[in-house]
Amino acid sequence: MLYCCDxxxxxxxxxxxRLYLLAFFIAPVFLHPQCLDFKPPFKPQDDLQFCxxxxxxxxxxxxxxxxxxxxxxxxxxxxxxxxxxxxxxxxQDLLCQECSPYAAHLFDAEDPSTPIRTLPGLCPDxxxxxxxxxxxxxxxxxxxxxxxxxxxxxxxxxxxxELEDPDYCYPHLLSNEQLTQNLGRVRADPEGCLQLCLxxxxxxxxxxxxxxxxxxxxxxxxxxxxVGLVWTYLPDRSxxxxxFLNITKAVLTSPWEGDERGFLGMTFHPNYKYNRKLYVYYSxxxxxxxxxxxxxxxxxxxxxxVVDHGSERIILEVDEPASNHNGGMVMxxxxxxxxxxxxxxxxxxxxFGKYGNSQNKSALLGKxxxxxxxxxxxxxxxxxxxxxxxxxxRGSRPEVYxxxxxxxxxCSVDRGDPLTxxxxxxxxxxxxxxxxxxxxxxxxxxxxxGWRAKEGFxxxxxxxxxxxSLDDVLPIYAYPHKMGKSVTGGYVYRGCEYPNxxxxxxFGDFMSGRMMSLQENKNTGQWDYHEICMGMxxxxxxxxxxxxxxxxxxxxxxxxxxxxxxMSTGVPSATSPTGVVYKLVDPSRxxxxxxxxxxxxxxxxxxxxxxxxPKETLTGVELPTKRPNLSPQEEPVRSHPTExxxxxxxxxxxxxxxxxxxxxEAAAVTTTLPPTTTTTTTxxxxxxxxxxxxxxxxxxxxxxxxxxxxPQNGVVRLAGDEQGRDDRGRVExxxxxxxxxVCDDLWNTKNAAVVCRQLGFRxxxxxxxxxxxxxxxxxxxxxxxxxxxxxxxxxxxxxxTGVGMHNCAHYEDAGVICGNSDYVDA
Numbered sequence: 001m002l003y004c005c006d007x008x009x010x011x012x013x014x015x016x017x018r019l020y021l022l023a024f025f026i027a028p029v030f031l032h033p034q035c036l037d038f039k040p041p042f043k044p045q046d047d048l049q050f051c052x053x054x055x056x057x058x059x060x061x062x063x064x065x066x067x068x069x070x071x072x073x074x075x076x077x078x079x080x081x082x083x084x085x086x087x088x089x090x091x092q093d094l095l096c097q098e099c100s101p102y103a104a105h106l107f108d109a110e111d112p113s114t115p116i117r118t119l120p121g122l123c124p125d126x127x128x129x130x131x132x133x134x135x136x137x138x139x140x141x142x143x144x145x146x147x148x149x150x151x152x153x154x155x156x157x158x159x160x161x162e163l164e165d166p167d168y169c170y171p172h173l174l175s176n177e178q179l180t181q182n183l184g185r186v187r188a189d190p191e192g193c194l195q196l197c198l199x200x201x202x203x204x205x206x207x208x209x210x211x212x213x214x215x216x217x218x219x220x221x222x223x224x225x226x227v228g229l230v231w232t233y234l235p236d237r238s239x240x241x242x243x244f245l246n247i248t249k250a251v252l253t254s255p256w257e258g259d260e261r262g263f264l265g266m267t268f269h270p271n272y273k274y275n276r277k278l279y280v281y282y283s284x285x286x287x288x289x290x291x292x293x294x295x296x297x298x299x300x301x302x303x304x305x306v307v308d309h310g311s312e313r314i315i316l317e318v319d320e321p322a323s324n325h326n327g328g329m330v331m332x333x334x335x336x337x338x339x340x341x342x343x344x345x346x347x348x349x350x351x352f353g354k355y356g357n358s359q360n361k362s363a364l365l366g367k368x369x370x371x372x373x374x375x376x377x378x379x380x381x382x383x384x385x386x387x388x389x390x391x392x393x394r395g396s397r398p399e400v401y402x403x404x405x406x407x408x409x410x411c412s413v414d415r416g417d418p419l420t421x422x423x424x425x426x427x428x429x430x431x432x433x434x435x436x437x438x439x440x441x442x443x444x445x446x447x448x449x450g451w452r453a454k455e456g457f458x459x460x461x462x463x464x465x466x467x468x469s470l471d472d473v474l475p476i477y478a479y480p481h482k483m484g485k486s487v488t489g490g491y492v493y494r495g496c497e498y499p500n501x502x503x504x505x506x507f508g509d510f511m512s513g514r515m516m517s518l519q520e521n522k523n524t525g526q527w528d529y530h531e532i533c534m535g536m537x538x539x540x541x542x543x544x545x546x547x548x549x550x551x552x553x554x555x556x557x558x559x560x561x562x563x564x565x566x567m568s569t570g571v572p573s574a575t576s577p578t579g580v581v582y583k584l585v586d587p588s589r590x591x592x593x594x595x596x597x598x599x600x601x602x603x604x605x606x607x608x609x610x611x612x613x614p615k616e617t618l619t620g621v622e623l624p625t626k627r628p629n630l631s632p633q634e635e636p637v638r639s640h641p642t643e644x645x646x647x648x649x650x651x652x653x654x655x656x657x658x659x660x661x662x663x664x665e666a667a668a669v670t671t672t673l674p675p676t677t678t679t680t681t682t683x684x685x686x687x688x689x690x691x692x693x694x695x696x697x698x699x700x701x702x703x704x705x706x707x708x709x710x711p712q713n714g715v716v717r718l719a720g721d722e723q724g725r726d727d728r729g730r731v732e733x734x735x736x737x738x739x740x741x742v743c744d745d746l747w748n749t750k751n752a753a754v755v756c757r758q759l760g761f762r763x764x765x766x767x768x769x770x771x772x773x774x775x776x777x778x779x780x781x782x783x784x785x786x787x788x789x790x791x792x793x794x795x796x797x798x799x800x801t802g803v804g805m806h807n808c809a810h811y812e813d814a815g816v817i818c819g820n821s822d823y824v825d826a
Contacts (some may be wrong), residue, residue, distance in 0.1 A: 032538040033183065033588070034104035035059035036116065039542065040590045041101040041184065043499070051096035057184045060099035061592050068095045075140045087134035094119060094130075094141060097170055101183060105168040110541065118142035121163035123172045131157055184589045186500045193533035194517060197540035197547055198582040200614040201237060201565060205579035208567040209328070210266050211557035216273045219560045219600040220305075223567075223581060226253055226262035226574040228282065232305045234609070235600045242607035245280070245297070245307040252283040252290060255575040256790070257767055258748035261290070262574055264328030269373070270336055278307070279315070279338060279373070281330040290320045294330060294340055296373065296381070303606050315373065315381050318364045322346025324787075325407040325432075333413050334425040337385055340369040340399075341429065343407040347799070348785055349434065350406070350452040355464065358404050358451045361396035366451065368408070368429075368443055370401035389446030404449040404472060407432040409510075410489035410555055411443070415562060417503065418494060423520075430489025430507055431475070434460060435745075435785070435807040438487035439475035440507065440518065440527075448472045476527045477518055481807070484509025485745060488553045488566075495562035496596035498586035506532065506556070506564060506584065511769075513551035513568070539587055540618060548619045549582055557581075561598060573749075580616065710737075714794030716755050718816070720773030728766075728817040730773040731755055733782055733795055735803045740782030742795065743808035744769040750790035751798065752816040758794060761818035768815030775810035784808055 033041050036059065046062040048055040050069035060068070072095055076084055097106050097120035104110050106120035119142050122130065131154045138151045150157040163169050173179050187195045202208070207226035214220060219235045222244055228251030232240040245266075253262030265281035272278065276299040284293050298311040320326060325343030333339055344366035350356030358366030371382040390396035408429040416424025427443040437456025441449055448471055452461050456478030459465035479487075490507030505518040505527075515532035534540065534547035550570040557565045563583060570578035711734040718729030731742045752764035784806035788798035796803075 032105075032110075032541060033101040034110060034542065035101075036098060036103050036107060036109050038104065038109070040587055042590050042592045043184070045592045045595060048099070050092070051099040053096065054099040054101070057589075058099040058101050059103045060096075061594075064099070068098065071095060075137060078140060083136075087137050090130050090134045091137055091141065093171070100170070100173075102168055102173060102179070105163070105165070106170055106173075108163070117161075118144045119147065119161060121169050122158065122161045123166070123169040124158055124162065126169075126171055127158035127161055128154060184500075186586060187535075187539065187588050188530070189533060189536060193531045195535040195539050195587070196515075196532055197535045197542070197545040197585040197587045198549060198616075199544055199585055200546060200580060200616045201583050202233060202239070202581040202612065203579070203615050204577050205231075205567070205569075205581070206577050207262070207554060207569055207572065207574045208579040208581060209262075209264065209555045211555070211565060211567060211581060212266055212268060213558070213560040214268045214272050214278075215270070215560060217560075217601040218603050219598065220603060221557075221559055222266070224263055224266050225579070226264075227251060228253075228263040230263075230266065230307075232607075234603060234605075237612035239610045239612065240305055240605065240607040241610055242306060244305060245309075247280075247282065247309070250282070250284060252285045253574045255573050256749050257571065257573045258746070259574060260324045260326050264292075264326060265330040267331045267338075270332050276301075277373075279330055281328055281340070283320070283326055284317075290323060291317045292320055292326055292342065293317050296376075304604060305607060313381060316340070316369075316371075318342060320345060320365075321352060327407060327409075329408060329411045329429075331411065331413065333427060335385075336372075336374065337370045338373050338382070339401065339411070339427070340371070341405070341408040341411055342367050342369065344405070344451065348787075348801075349460075356452045356461075358406060359448075359453070359464070361390055361393070361400055361403055364397055364399065366403065366405055367397075367400050368402040368405060369399040371399055387445075401445060402443050402447050402449060404447075404451050404453075405429075405431055405441075406434065406451040406455075408441075408489070409487065410507075412489065412491040412556070412558070414492040415494040415558075418496070423492065423503070426492075428489060428492065428505060430487035432486050433478075433481070435801075436481055437478045438481075438484060438509065439478040440487070440489065440505070441473070441475050444473065450474075477529060479516075481745075482809075484512035484514050486510035488555060490556040490566070491558055491564055493562075493564050493584075495558075495564060497561075497563055497591050498584075498589065499591060500586050500589050501564070501584075508553035508556070508566060510553055510572075513549075513553060515553070515566075534619075535587055540585075542585075542587060544614075545585055545587065546582075546616045546618050548616065550578060550580055554579070561596065714758075714796040716758050716795070718759070718773075719776065720815070727761065727819055728768075728773065728815065730768075730771070730776055730813050730815045731795075732776060732779065735782050735796060738780065738782070740780045740804075741776040741810065742786060742814045743781055743784040743806050744812045744814040745785050745808055746787055747814040751786050751788045751795065751814075752818075753790045754788050754792050754795055754798065755816050756818035759818060762820045763818065764816060765819045766817040768817060769812070771811050771813040771815075773815040774813075776813050777810050780804065781806045781808060781810065781813075786814075 035041055041057055041059050043057050044055060044061050048060060048062060048065040050065050051060055054060060072091060075091055076088055097103060100106055107117045109116045139148055147160060150160045167176060189195060202223060205223060205225055208223050209226055210224040212222050221233050222230050224230045228248040229243050230245035232244045251263050253259055261283035263282045267279050269275055269277040278297050280295050282293055284291050293314060294316040296313045296315055297307045300306045300308040322345060325346040327341045327343040329341040331339055342365050344350045345352050345357045350358050353360055357363045370385055370388055372385050373382050376382060384391060384398040388398055388401060390400050391398045408431045411427060411429035414423045414426040416422060429441050429443055431439050431441055434455050439456045450472035453464035453470050454460055454472060457474060486509060488508045488510050490505060492505045493501040503519060508515045517530045517532055518527040521528050540547040550568040552572045553566055553568045555567045565581055565583050567579060567581050713735055715734045717732050719732055720730040721728050732739050733742060747767050747769055749764050749767045752767040756764040782803055783795060784801045786795055786798050786800045792798050
């Protein structure tokens with residue numbers, strides 16, 4: 001006898017296998033409530049009078065409830081008092097299952113391509129009682145000819161109404177605690193990770209880093225690419241062929257992966273409907289100097305979907321001493337003022353001046369700036385709000401609203417609770433950390449956010465950190481670099497469509513692809529953390545939904561109605577068209593029908609429309625055609641497997657499942673993030689391999705002779721490729737008399753180019769991260785935070801923290817893929 005836990009234990013380590021075993025073998029741990037319109041259930045706005053058992057949560061609003069009541073009376077008019085007394089309860093029960101949260105299961109409607117049952121699936125004992133007492137109602141309840149044909153025969157009739165999955169038959173599902181417990185709440189996996197789904201909104205974008213709306217009633221959304229292009233999308237998700245804005249010639253950026261320069265932010269004026277003004281934040285090069293620029297534009301008077309490029313007025317420019325930490329957020333808050341979020345100037349550790357830019361209130365870098373751009377057609381381009389905190393402080397820039405920030409990447413204004421407006425106006429920001437922590441802050445006037453004295457809750461510059469005059473405000477949340485290394489700030493959800501998410505601050509991490517949430521605990525004042533994972537098994541099995549996304553989370557966004565989106569890409573390069581925009585969806589509960597309805601104002605379109613074509617799909621596998629029928633003695637436990645046994649007849653099915661899943665995993669082009677977040681990558685094209693490959697298992701640049709000379713400082717070699725290819729591997733460097741590895745913090749294609757050129761290759765095709773070529777545990781980590789220009793002779797000539805100094809582990813060992821042509825040999 002083979003025990004369930006023995007068999008499952010051998011495959012439980014695999015995320016893909018675990019997901020499908022949970023979904024299809026240990027069901028129904030992961031529930032899938034669904035209505036007949038293939039959408040999640042909801043709480044009705046008005047009380048249901050007829051199907052009152054579903055007044056708190058189900059699939060009927062008051063209009064549907066009245067329709068079913070009318071149908072009930074029409075049927076019962078055919079019966080006398082005794083018939084009414086005997087059958088009214090049965091007829092009401094059957095009619096009201098259209099309102100059940102599991103209506104799609106009961107009516108076998110989960111597959112939109114199959115016909116829906118006219119009567120719900122019934123448990124055999126209930127069906128027998130119904131047939132014996134109220135058989136005469138069958139043809140009144142249903143016009144299905146197959147039911148009419150089966151009606152004279154009790155066994156045949158009840159077999160026709162039997163469901164493949166007996167867990168969902170009526171009325172037993174009502175007493176099934178695993179189906180009714182926490183119904184309507186956001187589901188979580190056993191590790192507490194919230195299960196959400198996605199809807200693809202736009203694709204084929206080059207590092208999409210901003211999605212904004214004009215708040216003019218048209219419900220258009222505008223997506224900006226890092227290269228300096230902004231595209232107009234209509235509410236039906238079609239894209240205008242002509243760009244809304246094109247300043248690619250002015251924007252400073254490059255194809256290098258991880259380049260932080262470019263078109264970085266955009267916002268519309270609160271009175272855009274009347275003044276047609278918008279503001280953009282982008283990088284420019286003036287002579288030999290790099291700057292960040294805030295400019296004002298107007299939309300063309302002759303085309304509402306095109307900016308008048310000749311209307312640009314430069315509001316503000318700030319010199320950037322380095323190419324990183326450029327900030328990039330620009331937005332209006334509830335007070336009507338323009339907020340600008342600058343980085344600390346770049347490099348590492350804010351090394352500028354005695355205390356750094358961020359703590360220096362006479363510098364504009366490392367700050368939150370607030371200016372007034374109203375009524376600026378004549379006179380100064382901007383004014384200083386009279387209540388800015390440092391207006392009267394000698395030596396301070398009057399634009400400064402808050403300081404001590406490192407590189408805030410993506411901020412948002414809380415719309416407030418839809419009913420109480422609680423939280424309205426709060427400004428949330430994600431501030432990217434240095435070596436250890438990423439943080440989320442709420443911005444307040446005049447406050448010091450600690451950098452470079454502190455990073456997260458910990459000291460970074462110990463001397464500054466102990467200064468009694470620091471008076472800094474701590475983040476509401478900080479997380480270590482084992483969870484992610486570059487926070488992407490998000491939004492507090494205040495939309496209409498998914499009530500469960502109200503008040504949840506949702507954000508992510510650019511490097512790890514981790515999606516996260518914070519919810520304020522009203523009792524403690526603390527923020528409770530929950531990771532967000534993509535729905536497992538059937539959780540996202542709704543039409544149009546998917547459960548995977550590209551890893552590099554660049555930005556978050558709201559639409560005009562307050563629904564929440566995020567943008568990510570498979571290749572973090574300004575020229576890679578792998579960017580996708582996703583809408584976040586809660587599959588456990590939606591708003592009642594028509595509650596969130598709006599009618600967009602018409603848009604005059606002069607450009608050709610490009611219809612949206614989704615490319616992403618729900619992650620899944622082709623399963624064995626038959627799920628095993630388990631006897632009560634063989635029924636597996638409904639949580640983690642214990643000593644329950646699997647019958648011999650079912651071993652073949654499970655083995656078939658395992659074989660399919662292993663084949664799927666081997667061929668998969670997906671990467672699973674801890675614990676269950678899935679990210680998509682694309683398979684690169686092939687090219688001819690380099691000749692004269694060395695043998696497997698040998699370091700590429702190791703001497704073949706024991707008497708060879710000691711390598712020179714800075715020499716590199718590649719190791720760890722399982723196929724022994726000499727054009728790729730884990731980077732190992734010789735420094736100070738020993739070989740060691742390089743950490744992938746700040747690792748990008750410029751760094752990889754230095755390595756590849758040393759090895760005699762023309763191109764760096766990929767800067768590999770996350771120990772793609774294995775962990776070099778037998779060696780010390782010698783380099784961390786490497787930053788190259790791409791022209792250095794070796795990595796030792798690049799900026800780094802110092803040989804042997806690091807804050808990482810071997811699971812972050814960096815690697816490269818090199819080549820002499822500009823595409824990858826898979």
